[in-house]
Amino acid sequence: MKDLYGSPGKVSGLLLRIGQCVFAAASIGVMVSASGFSSYTAFCYLIASMGLLVLWSFALACLDMHALRLRRDLRNHILVSLFVVGDWVTALLSLAAACSSAGVVVLFAKDTNLCRSQHLSCLRFQISISFAFISWFLLAVSSHVMFWLLASV
């Protein structure tokens, strides 16, 4: 298999996973701190999806650290296939969650002006969604690297 930036078992791969974890956790933290988020399905789905992303990325970060410490090569066909499926499912779910929440926030802030009239904490919603998008972007980089590794065998 080729040696790409962000491959599993490399420092760049580990940094990507840590970045995904941190931003997803920050997204959950900011959303939970916003009052009234639980009344909206899209925001609850964002929290669930970011929770899954944290678990997945944390598990892979641990695996990367283990491989780096013991100098193991994680780039075998079965492991990379597993990473590809997990990465793509998590990336799709997190993009869907971030976009649906963004759609709801645009409705609140622009289409109906509910942010002002109902005193919703729209700024926190927006910050949380931005973190979710950053986390998704880092996961998308990992997913593409994994898919490229698998395809170039």
Place this chain on the structure above:
Amino acid sequence: MKDLYGSPGKVSGLLLRIGQCVFAAASIGVMVSASGFSSYTAFCYLIASMGLLVLWSFALACLDMHALRLRRDLRNHILVSLFVVGDWVTALLSLAAACSSAGVVVLFAKDTNLCRSQHLSCLRFQISISFAFISWFLLAVSSHVMFWLLASV
């Protein structure tokens, strides 16, 4: 380059493109026929994004038909790179549009019951979004085939 189902210049590739075009056009048609859609940014964005998908898929369907008629091979590195970039950008935009619209419809139908109280045509919104998701799924298949073709050179 490998010979995969859905490759450019093949009948399966042409069928995928026609499917994308038809479902995206149906999505636009149903959304435009729903009253009051233009008051919501997410639905306008869905129409714009499906419009882009129709244009892109129609252009590639024409190219596939041209290649099939003249028995040309479209699987060269530069063309496939171009298809990959176009497919991925269009797929991301259409998924984002479908998800943000879905988020808004769930808000209307489940969180606030606006569908009943404001007499919004939620059923049409839902049908239009379902077509958009089918169209996105077909485009995602094309994108993955293109990416696989490019990576396996």
